[in-house]
Each structure stands twice: as C-alpha cells, then as structure tokens.
C-alpha cells in the first residue's frame with residue numbers, strides 16, 4: 001500500500017476530532033525554574049552538537065518493531081544536563097544595529113555560500129551561450145542546465161518559456177542570459193519570500209518546528225531565539241525531541257546562550273505532547289512572547305512521527321485552540337530534491353505554514369529553493385548560511401536570485 005494512502009487512512013481517524021475521548025496531558029514535565037537571563041561569558045567552542053547524519057527524506061514505515069513512543073524507558077534516569085559548556089557569550093547588539101550592520105556583509109556571505117550552486121549553474125550557461133542564437137537547441141540545453149542545478153522541472157520549464165517569449169531567435173550573450181535568469185528566478189521566488197511574523201499578542205506565538213533529523217531544526221530554533229531576543233521579545237524553547245538526551249542538552253546550551261526560557265522533559269522519552277502542554281501553560285503565565293517547540297526528526301517510523309506531531313498539536317490546543325500559530329518545516333539545502341519530497345511528506349502529516357532552508361553555505365543545490373517555491377508556494381521565511389546564531393536571515397528573493405547567478 002502506498003504510504004500516502006496509509007497516512008490518509010490514519011488521518012481518517014483524526015485524533016483532533018471531537019469524537020475522541022479527552023486524554024489528560026501527561027504531567028511528568030513540571031515547569032523548570034527560569035534560567036538566568038544571560039549566560040555568563042564563555043570562551044569559544046565549536047558548535048553545540050556534532051552534525052547529525054541526514055537520513056532518508058523520511059523514515060520508512062514500518063521499520064523494526066520498536067517500543068511505542070509513548071512508553072518511556074521504565075527506569076530511565078533523569079536527563080543529565082551538561083555543565084555549562086565553554087561557549088561564546090550571546091552577542092546582543094541593540095536591535096536596530098543588527099540589520100543595517102549586517103546587510104552588505106550578508107549579501108556577500110550569501111553569495112559566497114551559494115558559490116558552488118552558482119558554479120553549477122553559470123558554468124553551463126557560459127558554455128551554452130557564448131554569443132549564440134537563442135534557438136530550440138539552446139533552449140533545450142538551458143532547460144537541462146536548470147534541472148541539473150536543482151531548480152526542478154516545472155520552474156525550469158517556466159523559465160525557458162519566458163526566454164522563448166522574449167528572446168527567441170535573438171543573439172544573446174551569457175551575461176544577458178544570466179541577468180534574465182536572475183529576473184525570472186526572482187519572479188518565482190518573490191511570492192514566497194515572506195517573513196515569519198511573530199504576533200506577541202498571541203502570548204505566546206507558538207512555532208512548532210518540524211523536519212527530518214539533521215536538517216537544522218534545533219540550530220534554527222536557536223538562531224530564531226537570538227533574533228527574537230535582539231528584538232526585545234521573550235522567547236522559550238521546548239525540548240520536544242525528548243528521546244535523545246543530546247538533543248535536550250543541545251537546546252539547553254542554546255537557550256543559555258540566547259537567554260531563552262528553557263523547557264526540558266522531566267526524563268528521557270517523556271511525552272512530548274505533555275511537555276508542550278506544560279510549557280505553553282507556563283509560557284502563558286509568564287508572559288512569553290514566542291514559544292519555539294523542537295521536535296524529533298525521526299521516530300521508529302513515519303506513522304509514529306506523524307502520531308507524535310499530531311498529538312503535540314492536539315494537546316497544546318487545549319491550552320490555546322489557535323496554536324500552533326506557525327509550523328515551520330526545516331529543510332537542508334544540501335539534500336537537493338529530497339527537500340521537495342520532505343515538503344510533501346510533512347505536508348501530509350501537519351499543516352506546514354512555512355519553510356526554513358538551511359546549510360546554503362557550501363551547498364551546490366541552492367537551486368532547490370526555486371523548485372520549492374514553484375511547486376508548493378509555501379512561504380520561505382528564513383535561510384541558514386552557517387552554524388552560528390547570526391547565520392540565519394530573512395529570505396530575500398532578489399538577493400537570492402542574483403546570488404545564485406553570481407551577480408551583484
């Protein structure tokens with residue numbers, strides 16, 4: 001049976017429907033005392049956690065016969081949180097200083113990060129169009145180049161059609177082609193370049209962060225948390241990836257760095273939905289502005305993951321029926337077309353409201369953002385170009401398109 005059919009069937013018994021008997025949230029996650037607002041100054045250290053391997057776009061179902069996710073290990077010891085690690089202090093420039101100071105440098109870094117994607121795209125363009133007539137054969141080669149650069153079939157076709165309409169039969173140079181390509185790409189990206197707007201009036205605005213493991217969920221939460229702090233918002237992080245102690249520790253370190261309120265599970269494997277319920281209850285009482293909920297990227301299989309995500313949503317709606325206010329799907333640009341697959345799979349599980357695309361530094365597959373925009377039209381809120389807290393930026397269509405083509 002196709003997996004999608006399986007999920008559709010599962011959704012048929014949608015646990016969010018009122019027919020389901022109420023299920024008390026697990027209360028094994030008492031609110032933890034608030035951490036000090038600022039971590040003490042620390043010497044530099046490499047990133048908080050080692051890179052997680054990027055696995056299949058989605059875990060296959062059903063895998064072996066693992067224990068159900070709701071049952072935590074019986075005698076599991078409490079999560080041992082690490083002693084404060086020697087990390088750099090959270091940089092907290094005044095909110096107004098952040099954007100202007102970074103703007104010029106940011107574009108250079110985006111461009112540098114995209115260099116491999118740019119090379120893939122422009123080397124071929126230069127090869128095809130060194131003073132050449134834009135005929136059928138040239139258009140065909142252009143389309144192949146775009147597809148090979150991960151822009152996807154639909155976007156590549158759309159772009160080539162644009163060329164056909166405006167330039168067909170004319171003699172063109174590679175520079176003209178690059179400039180036109182950048183315009184066409186910017187036109188595709190424009191509608192999806194939308195910021196993740198936090199509405200503090202939600203008190204708090206809940207952002208559920210989902211994605212395959214290793215894509216950068218936890219790091220993206222940390223980066224967003226820093227931005228919100230810089231903007232004067234009070235943020236909380238919920239360590240919803242409760243099975244892995246390392247995941248909890250990683251988020252705690254980031255919470256300390258960024259001055260975010262931290263909500264850990266009471267013990268490894270504790271119920272993520274119960275944790276989220278308690279965290280949201282406390283966050284409301286404490287007047288937090290934004291609550292970022294980390295989630296596991298992979299459970300035993302897809303069904304278990306879907307069940308967990310849907311349960312988290314169902315349970316937090318008992319505190320705030322409008323939550324989560326955003327469901328952010330984090331994608332790793334280095335996985336190319338797998339990212340497209342991941343949007344489909346997660347879109348079937350939950351209502352994804354927007355995307356974060358990470359690891360654009362050093363990825364040769366930055367063109368995939370164009371494929372995502374064309375295929376799904378979901379907002380691309382932010383892009384990640386590095387591992388540091390400041391390496392996350394709002395997605396800007398024009399800059400991205402120019403950067404991808406290596407243009408200024």
Ligand SMILES: Nc1nc2c(ncn2[C@@H]2O[C@H](COP(=O)(O)OP(=O)(O)OP(=O)(O)O)[C@@H](O)[C@H]2O)c(=O)[nH]1
Pocket residue numbers: 047049050051052211212213214215216217218219220241247296297298330358359360361383384385386387391
């Ligand atoms: N170069 C680069 N590395 C990144 C970026 N974003 C995240 N990473 C790194 O990718 C690795 C995985 O990031 P995590 O944030 O742990 O990913 P995750 O999705 O939370 O992973 P799981 O918790 O295992 O599901 C870490 O080493 C991060 O430092 C980025 O934009 N650029």
Ligand SMILES: [Mg+2]
Pocket residue numbers: 217218219241247294
């Ligand atoms: Mg994580």
